[in-house]
Amino acid sequence: MPLRIHFTVEDLARTRIADRPAPCLELTTAARQLQERTQPVRLGAWRHRTLTSLHPASRMVLALMPPRGPITGFLSGANAATPVELIEQVRSTPRTRLRASLEHTAQAHPLPSWAHRLPDDPLLLRKLCDSLEHLAGHALLPHWREVQAMTAADAAVRSRQLLGGGIEAVLAHVNPRRIRWRAPVLEVAMASGLDADVHLAGQGMLLQPSVFAVEAPVVDLDAAPQPVLSYPVARLQEAAATPLFTALPPGTHRAGPTPDAVGSVLGHTRAAVLSTIARHPGCSTRQLAALVGIATASASEHATTLRNAGLIDTHRDRRTTAHVATPTGLAVLDAPSGRA
Template identity: 55%
Template sequence: MVLDLIPPRGWVPDFITPSGPGTPQELLERVRATTRAKAGADLQHVAEHRSLPSWTRRLADDPDALCLVADSLQHVYDCLLDPHWRRITAVTTADSASRARHVLRDGMEGVLARVNPRRVRWNPPVLEVLMASGTDGDLHLEGRGLLLVPSVFGVDAPVIDPDAEPQPFLTYPVGAAHGPSGALFPGTVLSPHSPAARSLASLLGPTRAAVLTAVANDPGCSTKELAAAVGIAPASASEHATTLRAAGLLHTVRHGTAAAHSTTDAAQILLQASGA
């Protein structure tokens, strides 16, 4: 049901993609709280742009049908997203932090110039967006501001909503400067006793190699979790992570006093070259 409503490209009913902050479960609850009037209006709007399966007609009248859609969305999350959610959070948070630094250095003009150069251009006072369909989706901000939303899946087709509250939003590919491929699923899981791990230990030293391997196996892990995985003190884990970060092998994203570590593209190349 969810995949019927969310095609690879094209219009999607607003009620199934709630905007605004929140955990996955909070967003799912917003979907479950959708009124039948809201669902009917959203579906009618989408039907003006693409065909919908016949079963969607029930959503405006049957509360059980809305529950089935919400259950379907929960199932999709549980099977496809939840196993990777920490990684998703790590890479999107790191991307947001990087864009914030760019704002301070280059201003919003500089950020908008880099956010998706193939499809987004800031031509004051209009944000010009080339949609995947080939049509233009110009966005007139009119002083309302713009929420930039990093996406690990919508890497080619930007999504804009000029009517979103409290402000319009634009999605863009996460880590666009480095290319999105491989950012989410690095595919490298090492046994600490494998030949690849022993080779890496010869290069980096056994403890530092163990730290890098632990992060590769558990992207988005905290310093405390990293220390537990390697069997060292948190202070030592933090020191090794700092060294690896300085060498360009780790990303670290901070949330207050907590830190989330993930491997860089360079680290993935190193892990693969070591025989993983």
């Protein structure tokens, strides 16, 4: 049986769609994914690269982020805008919150014996935060621009659903495999098999797209200022599973486009198309044509060339498209010779 979330008219009016990734959600779910063997096509290469690059001491934090069960609150409840801010928030967690968070987690899930000493042992807490920072530096930070791009593209898809059918259309399509809208109830198939009824009481929800939370929805009913429900970004709901992340771990380098390859792609118009996509992530082909001032067919042709060169990605949802610049495309624009 699913988790049943009951919506009132006020809840529907106050439900929002996040247009940027949540660092805390991405890092905690990435930590879970490292300890799983699921999604081998999409996450297998990332998982292998990350695990082989982690220092053994960094695995300390994974003990508090098990693949199943609750994650200790002070590690999962931060509301930072960037991964770097997230680490700083965790480092500055008050001792009282640390103790309360650990005690709450211990009621539902056994903790390592050393975890109970964290509130009273600054050196141990520093080691844990260093472990968290090292994990973020290898599992998340190298891919953060791609996570942002996929989230921006998803926001474009949801915006069109919202314009075409209102928030109920978004709820109906946000994750058809796991989430079903039966007005006025949203049925969510949780990994835990939780069977319960939840009334939002006018708070509404924040719908949070995620790159790493692809297995099952993550629901945080205690989040402020309103409950949060995660769902996979639109790209991950496309039919064909393709490997995620082209960025390599820190300390390694990928050969970028050769000067000849860049020169064959970036003429005046294509440079304008790439620059426009970078400034308007998630734009459709029709919007792209209007912004650049060219025909829709021409915009489609240029987008295809840029996509084949690895400078943009295109995400499709039914009849709509959403273009985003890849990290390579952004690097080309940032290069002195590639400015549009």
